[in-house]
Structure formats: structure tokens, C-alpha cells
Amino acid sequence: MQDVNNNPVSGATMYIVDTNNGNRSTYNREGHVVNNTADNQYLVQTDVNGNIPQQQILLAANVANSGASNGLNTGTYAWDYRGKNNDDSDLFDIHIWSYNHLYQIIPDAELKGVNGTSLTTKIFEDAGVSETNKSVVDAYTVIDDLDKLYDKAKSFKVDNVTTLGIANSFFTIVGDQLVLRPGWSIVIDQTATEVFSVDETEEIITVNASALRFGSKFSSIQATERISIANGSSIEFGYIDSTGTYKYVELINLTNTDLLVTDFVPSPENVLQENLDFxxxxxxxFESPSDASNTKVKLSRYGYSEWIEIVPENDLSFIREVELIPLPEWSGNQEELLYYTQKILQKSEALKNAFNNPVQPTLNVSNTVTANGSPASEENQQALLNILKRILSKVTNIREKMNH
Structure with a gap:
């Protein structure tokens, strides 16, 4: 077994199971009892050279029906063929699973010949795998993003090839979305005793994670059944399940910022999410409206330009790092406000001293402000507030003097 670059693939699993064509019966004649009624399964892995040692495969078994004794292969004696076609064509499907490669089937392999059958095949890389070292994946203690979820599910399948049916995976890939096998559910539970567990009867995957996040490769999940949380876990990715379509928005490193997410087609707009001064x-x-093409995210902050973006209709996870731009006109206004408030402070100080002291002292004002021409800043705003507080104190003092 080789990859597309002709390198041997070690650790790949070959699986063959014979076909029950309805002719099985325990052989019980001439003092011999041979029970071949069960399926024969052949499970073996490739060595470091990509080879599998020669295997003995049961092609057919001689059976005897109840009735009078007959000669071998005559009368009530017959063959129970194990191949797909219930005849001596001896055709079998060979299934191949490898952690770093896509599932492959060699259909209708003819397993006959004096010295057996020798087969060579190539298998293709699974681009969905992020961590290529399976032993690292097997050692995970938590699964905290969708990339790790895919890797862990693939590792589990390779170790349990008959789970879900031999040819089926837990996930298929559509772009950056994981599509869960129909009929299955996912529960995210940070108290789960196992990192990744499978209940085939209930068709539930349980994942140990306090928060299951979007990954570098995969940002969302689609399922026909439920995606749910338990015991305080959280979902940090968008998804579609039997209850609806849910969009995840993550905005990084905000400062005193208001968020508004709206469906902007109705009049007035329908508010989907709102956070103030975050x-x-x-x-x-949040649950997406039925027409997801009209979802808008708006960020606003006092003294800064607004940021607005329409969420792409098919994007279930919307992650952005936004830097709001200070408004230039606010910078000029702040400089003028600082200048005039300092002048007012000087006048109020002079009035105060006219009541208390005929000798006018020099007033020094020291503020930490941004340089001229710099954008509007919180330092300037704080300086303005400090000066206005001092003016209020001076004017209050003057009023008291005038009253007395």
C-alpha cells in the first residue's frame, strides 16, 4: 500500500467481511460438526513497508441440510459461498482505513488462484486532518476546537472501523464546514468522563470541552439532529441543527464599544443582539433570521467612526478584529476646547483672587494631553474634565463670596 508519492503507508487497516447469502448451516455429517454460520471478518494492518502478510480467506463452506445421507456435494449437500455474488467468482470488497488518508474501497477483488491474489493500491491524503501524529490525538484530554474534533473522530473511526458501518465516517467536509452523519447528535459536556465517546444505540457523540470553538480549518457544523451543551459548557462556532440556524460572532479587542446586530430588512430593523460599552x-x-442575507453588525464608540459589515449569508462563524478610527474633527475640537477652558479657568481664578487677594498670582495649568495634530484621545477628554472641575470649584467659591 502506497500514497500518491509512492511512499509506503504503515498502520493502514484492511478489512474484509464475507457475505451471508442465506445458505449457512452447521455441517453435521459423518461424525463431524463444523459451525461456519457466523460472519468471518479479516482485520489486519500494514507494516512499515506498507505490506500485509498473506491472509487465508474462506471462499466457501460445505453444508448439509437435514435428510438422508448423500454423497459429498450431491443431494442435500451444497456450498455456502462467501463472496458477493453467491458463486465461485469469489468477489470480495476490501476496505482500507488510514488516519492520514481518505477511506478507500477495492471493490470486487477476485480472491482466487493457486498462489493467492496479490494486490497493490494507492491511497490519498485526508486534507481534513490537522494533527498528523495520531498518537498526539489519542492523548488529547480535552477537545477545544473543531479541528481537534475532526481529528479525534477520524482516529476513533480508524480504531473502530465497523462503527457507523464500514464505509461511513462521522463527518464529511464541505468547504470549512463539518457535516455530521445524518441521525447523529453532539453533546458538549465539560464533565464528560471520556474525551470523545460514541453511543451507537442513541447515535450521540459526547465531547469533553468547556468551550468548543471554531478551528483554523473548520468554522461550523451542520447536523440533522441536535447540537447541545451540558454542565456549563459553551458553543463558540456557528451551526445548523434540527432546532434552527445559529450564527456566532466574535469581535476581538474592543474598548468601550457598542455592538448592534440587526436584521435590517424589516422597518424598523429587528435587533438580534446588543451590547453596550463593551x-x-x-x-x-444567536439564531439567524430565515433570510440570513440581511444581517448587519455595527460597532460604534464615542469620538470614533462607525464600523459596519454585512454578515455573509453562508458564514455561520463571523470573526473580526476591528480597529475603529478616531474622527479627525474631534481632534481639532478637543484642542480648541482645551484652549478655551484654560482661558475660562484663568478668568475665574482672577475673579476669585480679586475677592481674596488684590495681588494676582500666576496660574499654571498642567495637563497630560496628546500632541497637536494627533487624533482625538481619551487623554484630552480627561484633561478637559479636570479643568472644568477646577472652574466649577472657582465659580462656586466666587458665588459664596458674593453672597456674603
């Missing part, structure tokens, strides 16, 4: 990385998950 600082930090904002994470929000």
Missing part, C-alpha cells in the same frame, strides 16, 4: 473580546451566538 471592553474585551465579545462573543455572541
Amino acid at each position: 471592553t474585551g473580546t465579545l462573543k455572541t451566538l
Whole structure:
């Protein structure tokens, strides 16, 4: 077994199971009892050279029906063929699973010949795998993003090839979306005893994660059944399940910023999410309207330009790092406000001293402000507030003097 570059593939699993064509029966004649009614399964892995040692495959078994004794292969004696066609064509499907490669089937392999059958095949890389070292994946103690979820599911399948049916995977890939096998559900539970567990009866995958996030390769999941959380876990990716379509928005490194997510087609707009004066990385998950093409995200902050973006209709996870731009006119206004408030402070100080002291002292004002021509800043705003507080104090003092 080789990859597309002709390198041997080690650790790949070959699986063959014979076909029950309805002719099986325990052989019980001439004092011999041979029970071949069960399926024969052949499970073996390639060595470091990509080879599998020669295997003995049961092609057919002699059976005897109840009735009078007859000669071999006559009368009630017959053959139970194990191949797909229930005859001596001896055709079998060979299934191949490898962690770093796509599932492959060698259909209708003819397993006959005096010295057996020798087969050579190539298998193709699975581009969905992020961590190529399976032993690292097997050692995961938590699964915290969708890339790791895919890797862990693939590793589990390779170790349990008959789970889901031999040819089926837990996930198929459509772009950056994981599509869960129909009929299956996912539960995210940070108290789960196993990192990744599978309940085939209930068709539930349970994942141990406090927060399951979008990954570098995969940003969303689509499922026909439920995607749910338990015991305080959280979902940090967009998804589609049986309850609806949910979009995840993450906006990184905000400062005193207002967020508004709206469906802008109705009049008035329908508010989907709102957060005011938020600082930090904002994470929000909300149910998408039926027409997802009209979802708008708006960020606003006092003294800064607004940022607006329409969420792409097919994007279930919307992650942005936005730097709001200070408004230039606010910079000029702040400089003028600082100049005039300092002048007012000087006048109020002179009035105060006229009541208390005929000798006028020199007033020094020291503020930490941004340089001329710099954008509007919180330092300038704080300086303005400090000066205005001092003016208020001076004017209050003058009023008291005038009253007395």
C-alpha cells in the first residue's frame, strides 16, 4: 500500500467481511460438526513497508441440510459461498482505513488462484486532518476546537472501523464546514468522563470541552439532529441543527464599544443582539433570521467612526478584529476646547483672587494631553474634565463670596 508519492503507508487497516447469502448451516455429517454460520471478518494492518502478510480467506463452506445421507456435494449437500455474488467468482470488497488518508474501497477483488491474489493500491491524503501524529490525538484530554474534533473522530473511526458501518465516517467536509452523519447528535459536556465517546444505540457523540470553538480549518457544523451543551459548557462556532440556524460572532479587542446586530430588512430593523460599552473580546451566538442575507453588525464608540459589515449569508462563524478610527474633527475640537477652558479657568481664578487677594498670582495649568495634530484621545477628554472641575470649584467659591 502506497500514497500518491509512492511512499509506503504503515498502520493502514484492511478489512474484509464475507457475505451471508442465506445458505449457512452447521455441517453435521459423518461424525463431524463444523459451525461456519457466523460472519468471518479479516482485520489486519500494514507494516512499515506498507505490506500485509498473506491472509487465508474462506471462499466457501460445505453444508448439509437435514435428510438422508448423500454423497459429498450431491443431494442435500451444497456450498455456502462467501463472496458477493453467491458463486465461485469469489468477489470480495476490501476496505482500507488510514488516519492520514481518505477511506478507500477495492471493490470486487477476485480472491482466487493457486498462489493467492496479490494486490497493490494507492491511497490519498485526508486534507481534513490537522494533527498528523495520531498518537498526539489519542492523548488529547480535552477537545477545544473543531479541528481537534475532526481529528479525534477520524482516529476513533480508524480504531473502530465497523462503527457507523464500514464505509461511513462521522463527518464529511464541505468547504470549512463539518457535516455530521445524518441521525447523529453532539453533546458538549465539560464533565464528560471520556474525551470523545460514541453511543451507537442513541447515535450521540459526547465531547469533553468547556468551550468548543471554531478551528483554523473548520468554522461550523451542520447536523440533522441536535447540537447541545451540558454542565456549563459553551458553543463558540456557528451551526445548523434540527432546532434552527445559529450564527456566532466574535469581535476581538474592543474598548468601550457598542455592538448592534440587526436584521435590517424589516422597518424598523429587528435587533438580534446588543451590547453596550463593551471592553474585551465579545462573543455572541444567536439564531439567524430565515433570510440570513440581511444581517448587519455595527460597532460604534464615542469620538470614533462607525464600523459596519454585512454578515455573509453562508458564514455561520463571523470573526473580526476591528480597529475603529478616531474622527479627525474631534481632534481639532478637543484642542480648541482645551484652549478655551484654560482661558475660562484663568478668568475665574482672577475673579476669585480679586475677592481674596488684590495681588494676582500666576496660574499654571498642567495637563497630560496628546500632541497637536494627533487624533482625538481619551487623554484630552480627561484633561478637559479636570479643568472644568477646577472652574466649577472657582465659580462656586466666587458665588459664596458674593453672597456674603
